Amino acid sequence: MVSYLQVDRLTKSFGDLLLFEDLTFGVAQGQKIGLIAKNGAGKTTLLNIIAGKEDYDSGEVVFRKDLRVGYLEQAPAYPERLTVLEACFSSDNEMVRLIAEYEEAMAKGNDADLERLLTQMDSLKAWDYERKAKQILGRLNIKDLNQRIGELSGGQLKRVALANVLITEPQLIILDEPTNHLDLEMTEWLEDYLGRANISLLMVTHDRYFLDRVCNGILEIDQKKLYSYKGNYDYYLEKRQERVEAMNAEVDRARNLLRKELDWMRRQPQARGTKAKYRIDAFYDLEKRAKRQREAGTVNLDVKASYIGSKIFEAVNVSKRFGDLKITDDFSYVFARYEKLGIVGNNGTGKSTFIKMLMGEVAPDSGHFDIGETVRFGYYSQEGLRFDERMKVIDVVRSIAEYVDLGDGQKMGVSQFLNYFLFTPDKQHNYVYKLSGGEKRRLYLCTVLMRSPNFLVLDEPTNDLDIVTLNVLEEYLRNFKGCLIVVSHDRYFMDKVVDHLLVFKGNAEIQDFPGNYSRYREWKEERERMEKLDETVTKEKKAPVASKPSRPVDERKKKLSFKERKEFEGLEEEISSLEKEKAELEVAMSSGTLSTDDLLEKSKRIAQVLVEIDEKTTRWLELSEYA
Numbered sequence: 001m002v003s004y005l006q007v008d009r010l011t012k013s014f015g016d017l018l019l020f021e022d023l024t025f026g027v028a029q030g031q032k033i034g035l036i037a038k039n040g041a042g043k044t045t046l047l048n049i050i051a052g053k054e055d056y057d058s059g060e061v062v063f064r065k066d067l068r069v070g071y072l073e074q075a076p077a078y079p080e081r082l083t084v085l086e087a088c089f090s091s092d093n094e095m096v097r098l099i100a101e102y103e104e105a106m107a108k109g110n111d112a113d114l115e116r117l118l119t120q121m122d123s124l125k126a127w128d129y130e131r132k133a134k135q136i137l138g139r140l141n142i143k144d145l146n147q148r149i150g151e152l153s154g155g156q157l158k159r160v161a162l163a164n165v166l167i168t169e170p171q172l173i174i175l176d177e178p179t180n181h182l183d184l185e186m187t188e189w190l191e192d193y194l195g196r197a198n199i200s201l202l203m204v205t206h207d208r209y210f211l212d213r214v215c216n217g218i219l220e221i222d223q224k225k226l227y228s229y230k231g232n233y234d235y236y237l238e239k240r241q242e243r244v245e246a247m248n249a250e251v252d253r254a255r256n257l258l259r260k261e262l263d264w265m266r267r268q269p270q271a272r273g274t275k276a277k278y279r280i281d282a283f284y285d286l287e288k289r290a291k292r293q294r295e296a297g298t299v300n301l302d303v304k305a306s307y308i309g310s311k312i313f314e315a316v317n318v319s320k321r322f323g324d325l326k327i328t329d330d331f332s333y334v335f336a337r338y339e340k341l342g343i344v345g346n347n348g349t350g351k352s353t354f355i356k357m358l359m360g361e362v363a364p365d366s367g368h369f370d371i372g373e374t375v376r377f378g379y380y381s382q383e384g385l386r387f388d389e390r391m392k393v394i395d396v397v398r399s400i401a402e403y404v405d406l407g408d409g410q411k412m413g414v415s416q417f418l419n420y421f422l423f424t425p426d427k428q429h430n431y432v433y434k435l436s437g438g439e440k441r442r443l444y445l446c447t448v449l450m451r452s453p454n455f456l457v458l459d460e461p462t463n464d465l466d467i468v469t470l471n472v473l474e475e476y477l478r479n480f481k482g483c484l485i486v487v488s489h490d491r492y493f494m495d496k497v498v499d500h501l502l503v504f505k506g507n508a509e510i511q512d513f514p515g516n517y518s519r520y521r522e523w524k525e526e527r528e529r530m531e532k533l534d535e536t537v538t539k540e541k542k543a544p545v546a547s548k549p550s551r552p553v554d555e556r557k558k559k560l561s562f563k564e565r566k567e568f569e570g571l572e573e574e575i576s577s578l579e580k581e582k583a584e585l586e587v588a589m590s591s592g593t594l595s596t597d598d599l600l601e602k603s604k605r606i607a608q609v610l611v612e613i614d615e616k617t618t619r620w621l622e623l624s625e626y627a
Contacts, residue, residue, distance in 0.1 A: 001028035001029050001030065001031070002028060002029040002064065003026055003027075003028050003029075003064060004026075004027050004028060004029055004063065004064050004067055004171065004172045004200050005026060005027040005050070005061075005062070005063055005064070005067075005172060005200075005202070006026045006060075006061075006062045007023060007024060007025050007026065007050065007059070007060070007061050007062075008024050008059055008060045008062075009022045009023070009024055009058065009059045009060070010022070010023040010024070010046075010049065010056055010058070010059030010060070010061065011023075011056065011057045011058045011059055012042060012045060012046070012049065012056045012057055013057055018224060019041065019042035019045060019224070020041070020042050020046070020221055020224050020225075020226070021224050021225075022059075023046070023059070023221070023226045024226070025219055025226060025228060027172065027200055027201075027202050028200070029171075029200055030198075030200060031200050031201070031216060031217055032194070032199075032200065032201040032214055032215045032216050032217065033201065033202050033203070033215060033216075033217040033218065033219055034203055034204075034205065034211045034214075034215040034217070034218050034219070034233065035047075035202065035203065035204045035218075035219045035220075035221070036204075036211075036218060036219070036220045036221075036236070036466075036467055037220060037221035037222065037466065038222075038422060038466050038468050038469070039436050039437075039438030039439045039441075039442065039464075039465070039466045039469065040427075040435070040436040040438070040439050041221045041222075041224075041466075042221065043176075043204045043221065044074050044176055044204065046221075047071070047174055047176050047202070047204060048073075049061065050174060050202070051069075051071040051073075051174060053073075063172075067171055067172055068094060068168065068169075068170040068171045068172070069170050069171070069172045069173075069174065070165035070166070070168060070170035070172070070173045070174070071165065071173075071174045071175075072158075072161055072162055072165045072173075072174070072175045072176055072178055073161065073176055074176040074177055076157060076158060076160075076161035077157075078090065078149045078157070078160070078161075079149065080148065080149050080150030081148065081149070081150070082148070082149050083145065083146045083147060083148060083149070084137065084142055084144065084145045084146070084147055084149070084152075084160055085130075085133065085134075085145040085146070087149055087160055087164065088133040088137075088160070088163065088164050088167060091164050091168070094124070094168070095124055095126055095129060095167075095168045096129075096168075098117065098120055098121060098124060098126055099121075099126055099129060101113075101117060102114075102117045102118075102121055102126075102561075103561070103563070105117055106561045125169070127565050129167065130566060130569075131569060132167050133163065133167050136163040136166050136167055137159075137160070137163045139186065139189050140159040140160075140162060140163055140182070140186055141159070141183075141186065141346070141347060141348075142156060142159055142160055142163065154181070155180075155181030155347070156181075158180065158181045159181060159182070159186075162175075162178055162190075166193070169197075169199075170199070171199060171200060172199070172200045172201070172202070173194075173199055173200070173201050173202075173203075174201075174202050174203065175201070175202075175203035175204070175205070176203070176204050177204055177205055177206070177464075178190065178203060178205060179205055179206075179207045179210055179489070180463055180464070181347075182489065183345070183346040183347045183489055184344055184345075184346070184489055184491065184517075185346055186346075186347075187207065187210065187489060187491075190210075191209075191210055191213055191214055194214050195213060195214050201214070201215070203215075206462060206464075206465060206466060206467050206470060206490070207490060207491075207492070208233055208467065208470075208490075208492040209491045209492045211232065211233040212232045212233035212234055213232075215232055215233065216230075216231070216232060217229065217230055217231070218231070218232075218233065218235075218236040220236070220240065227240075227243065307374060307454065308337065308372070308374050308375060308376075308454040308455065308482060308483065309337075309372050309373065309374040310337055310372075311372035311373075311374075312335040312336065312337055312339070312371075312372050312375060312455065312483055313335045313358065313369055313370060313371045313372060313375065314332075314333070314334045314335070314369070314370045315331055315332055315333040315334075315335075315358075315367070315369055316332055316367050316368055316369070316370060317330050317331070317332055317366065317367035318330075318331045318332070318357065318364045318366070318367035318368070318369065319331070319364060319365050319366045319367055319508075320350070320353065320357060320362070320364045320365050321365060321508075325348075325350075326507050326508035327349075327350035327353050327354065327508060328350065328354065328357075328364070328508050328510065329508035330367070331367070331508070331510060332367075333502075333512075335483065337483070338481075338482070338483060339483055339484070339499070339500075340477075340483070340484040340486075340497060340498045340499050341484065341485045341486070341498060341499075341500060341501070341502060342485075342486050342487075342488065342494045342497075342498035342500070342501045342502070342516070342517065343355070343485065343486065343487045343501070343502045343504065344487075344488070344489070344494065344501055344502075344503055344504070344517060344520075345503055345504030345505060345506070346504075346505075346506065348506070349504035349505065349506045350504055350506075350508075351459075351487045351504050352382065352459055352460075352487060354504070355381075355457060355459050355485070355487060357369065358457065358485075359377065359379055359457065374454070375454065375455050375483075376451075376452075376453050376454045376455060377453055377455050377456075377457055378448045378449065378451055378453025378455065378456045378457070379448065379457045379459075380444065380445060380448045380456070380457070380458045380459060380461050381459050382459050382460050382463075384444060385440060385441065385444050387432045387440065387443070387444075388432065389431065389432045389433035390431060390432070390433070391431070391432055392428070392429055392430065392431055392432070393418065393423060393427060393428050393429070393430055393431075393432060393435070393443060394414060394415060394418065394428040394429060396432065396443060396447065397414050397417070397418060397443075397446055397447060397450055398414050400447055400450045400451060401414070401450050401451070401452075402414060403417075404417045404449075404450060404452070405452055414450075415428060417446065417450065418446060420472065421442055421445070421446050421469065421472060422442065422468060422469055422472065423439075423442070423443075423446075427439070437464050438464045438465055438466055438469070441463070441464045441465055442465060442469050445461065445465075445473065449476070453482065454481075454482040454483065455482055455483040455484075455485075456477070456480065456482065456483070456484045456485070457484075457485045458484070458485070458486045458487070458488070459487045460487055460488060460489070461473065461486065461488065462488055462489075462490040462493050470490070470493060473493075474493060474496045474497055477496075477497040478496070478497060484497065484498070486498060491517045491518070491521075494516060494517040495516045495517055495518050498516055498517075499515075499516070500512070500513060500514045500515060500516075501513045501515070501516070501517065501520055503520065564623060567619075567623065568620065568623040568624070571616055571619060571620045571623070572620070574616055575613060575616050575617060575620065578609055578612055578613050578616070579613065581609055582606060582609050582610070582613065585602050585605060585606045585609065586606070588602055589602050589603070589606070
């Protein structure tokens with residue numbers, strides 16, 4: 001395989017904090033690799049180093065010569081004055097530079113450069129750049145191409161940046177959390193696009209179905225070292241467990257042997273300077289291995305929720321709208337005791353608004369929520385991340401409670417609880433401002449769970465959490481003795497923790513589905529298949545499409561300029577619009593209901609429309625010879 005990227009002995013630290021050391025790996029043509037690590041282990045830093053946006057201590061990063069590389073940053077930025085479409089033409093990439101160079105040569109009539117540029121434009125398929133940009137932006141639900149960048153939300157900006165990467169069809173794509181801010185439909189489209197595309201890929205994502213279906217290789221950073229697995233996410237899980245078990249066995253053996261060697265060291269002081277030097281050196285090496293952190297197995301954190309009665313909450317004829325956007329319309333629902341409900345749907349369908357109405361943060365236009373007296377909410381919101389950055393992690397949690405009630409008189413201390421959620425003793429005594437974004441999210445989650453709620457409401461809890469944390473959270477929620485509502489785009493997470501769904505389809509259409517997301521997806525695909533089959537059976541045969549009249553081809557055939565290409569694409573829409581207007585005018589004129597003045601006016605207009613159709617069709621035919 002052709003090597004696209006080679007990273008050799010890469011080391012990076014921030015002051016006394018060593019992120020990773022001597023990382024060596026490569027990405028070859030056709031490889032699609034997922035990068036996995038705990039929050040704070042340096043995933044984003046590694047991608048920034050590879051993309052040339054951050055320095056490193058030592059090592060080497062080498063790309064194949066003339067390789068086209070696209071990089072989606074975790075927090076992309078564009079000048080706020082640009083429109084969405086202008087942002088797609090402002091990128092510093094080979095395609096945009098080539099288009100600009102071609103337009104300049106056309107304007108100057110520089111025939112010497114045009115032949116070379118035409119060849120390059122054909123090679124890179126640059127003629128289709130704007131069409132592709134509009135198509136991909138549409139799939140990512142960016143509709144207003146003239147909207148200013150400064151007016152976009154963070155999620156919209158991330159989607160514009162993702163489209164910008166995909167449009168240029170780079171040979172190697174580097175993606176940092178591409179599925180954040182994508183709804184389920186967009187995620188599945190991107191999953192299919194990347195799975196089929198003839199590209200190489202290096203990405204960080206917490207979406208495990210995405211990893212499993214797109215990647216053919218996994219890299220894991222664990223305890224500052226790199227481990228490589230040649231397979232998808234399921235294969236990685238299997239082989240990682242084998243590695244962890246082997247490492248734990250080695251640590252146990254080292255600790256047992258260390259006890260014997262330590263006794264020998266204490267009893268043989270004179271031997272340290274003579275014959276047994278090799279054994280002393282081996283002792284210190286053994287000591288290092290024995291002190292390695294043993295990987296924790298599955299922990300059953302059976303946290304006791306406070307008592308909850310039989311009445312939880314009831315939505316009674318709840319209606320809510322914002323202008324023309326309807327969220328709910330006379331919606332009623334009775335929530336059962338110990339129910340674990342997932343809420344899914346595309347962006348903008350009202351999932352978070354529904355949660356905020358339940359929590360009393362947004363008032364419904366009509367109707368109400370009737371909540372039981374024993375309900376004690378624990379609410380994890382998208383906007384709720386607020387800490388005193390100068391406090392230590394352990395003090396943030398201690399300010400809420402000194403222990404967690406496990407029931408039957410058992411209690412878990414704050415430090416032990418934080419350790420369960422992957423805050424090592426060192427991290428617990430760090431200041432909050434030193435935490436990564438994902439670690440702050442994890443700390444926020446701990447502050448919600450520490451309050452012993454009996455009803456958890458989690459709005460997008462998986463954003464910015466690493467896979468290890470997600471596994472811990474899933475285990476916690478499966479053992480949670482209370483009620484649960486989760487809003488999430490993470491399909492794997494939803495499959496693990498919920499037993500049925502509310503599917504928000506938009507315009508106040510809400511479906512109650514008994515099952516997890518995968519079962520819903522299977523049901524939906526089967527229903528769509530049956531509907532298409534019915535349409536095929538009942539659909540009338542279409543009239544044959546008139547073929548384009550053949551015209552003699554000029555032997556000195558030229559290529560369309562970029563502006564002519566845009567004109568050619570626009571003509572198709574204009575002709576279609578004029579044909580539609582012509583048909584409407586003909587219907588109106590034959591209706592017999594028009595006054596004399598109206599009939600005269602429409603007669604004049606239809607004459608103009610016919611002239612415009614002829615002119616534009618002639619121009620379309622001229623340009624089509626060179627398209």
